[in-house]
Amino acid sequence: MPAMPDDRPVATLYRMVMPTHVCPFGLKARALLRRRGYAVDDHWLTSRAETDAFKAKHDVKTTPQVFIDGVRIGGYDDLRRHFGLTVRDPNATSYRPVLAVFAVAALIALAINGLTAAPPIGLLGAERFVAVTMMLLAMLKLQDVERFATMFLGYDLLARRWVSYGYVYPLLELGAGTLMLARLWPWLSVPVALAIGGIGAVSVVKAVYIDKRALKCACVGGSGNVPLGFVSLTENVMMVAMALWMALGVAGTM
Template sequence: MVMPDHVCPYGIKTLDLLERQGFDVTDVHLETDDETAAFRERWDVETTPQTFVDGELVGTLDDVREFVGKERKDGGGTSYRPVLSLFAITFLMAAGAAWIAEDRWISERTFEWFVAFTMCGLGYLKIRDVESFSTMFLNYDLLARRWVPYSYVYPYAETGAGILMIATVLTWISVPVALFIGSVGAASVVKAVWIDGRELRCACVGGSSDVPLGFVSFTENAAMIAMAIWMGAKHLI
């Protein structure tokens, strides 16, 4: 659709993909709502754009991706990409902060900040849609299933503990909070995945996550536990 108030982004992506694959493309615009409705009725399709190759209907952008041998993007699968991207970004942030603070990229503080930054990043992803997160979280968290408000408290507790650990203040609050939510989370993942054998999606990067519940989820909780023990030993003992 190419209209005065709307240009279809999927159409632009489809055109780009086909041209990069070497196709000679005739780009036909639907310029009014009536044209769009008539096209959908004629070809019995629900959405536009639709692509035809040699006169045969291939389908939507995701159908075209599959047609040219690329991965579909319309969901239905699982992916570690969101959480691994976050880990990479927060590690680079921690290394940059260590360079400014200590004139070196890798230090003890790098790893402390890496965990704390990651806690804040994961907390933010949960907070941006707490309702969706809490719904997914209730699928497996042992405490949340007994006390539903915990599913709403968790994102703020994780973020708050991370912020306090970055600043190295109020350790007597951040350490027990991180230790508690990390321990409950780790136990919940172990039970759901390795004891009950359930295949679930993790709420670690928010309620719309495609990240499978398992090793990465356990690692998030294990890192909080390790960080709490480390910070406790360093600043409280």
């Protein structure tokens, strides 16, 4: 190992580096220490026996472990706290998945506009944004339909009467969004979007604003920590508005 520079503080890091596993948190801890100006005395734990012996010696349950000035700081999360950085709470409410969907949908809509020589901002771009958003939200639900359906049953009025609707809903949303994006078969996409969006909006209003229930939103799939309310209502209102807009367009061509 190369000599450590004398002008930098030294942190000692113990992390798992095995033939079939390299601890990702050990890599993140090493990178964070280096960003903070530390030279890292990097010790590899190369076998399960060596790792277990290290844990027993220092009375710790996990690796990596960081030591600064001879004092044990702890694992990666402890290191972040030591530097005054935030540590993500896996159970905390987060709107990041929804914001990511909206941002990616907007970029895809802009890209499609560019490919079709359409104005970057306009009604056509708005249509494409809504359609792509529906497709992306459906994709998130389809990643774990069972978990989505379980959460969906907590508040959707139709799903409570017809359980299979919770499994069908993502496919209906995906199909309607795809047809709307392609501007195909409005006789099918419009009523589907009106139905699922309308039922969804009524269900959210009843559960959140009338019954005052605190529930998680199934809009980004069953693994999200988004509270039921504004986001899910926005999803449903967007579908209804899109369907009405396309229905008006169809009527205008007759």
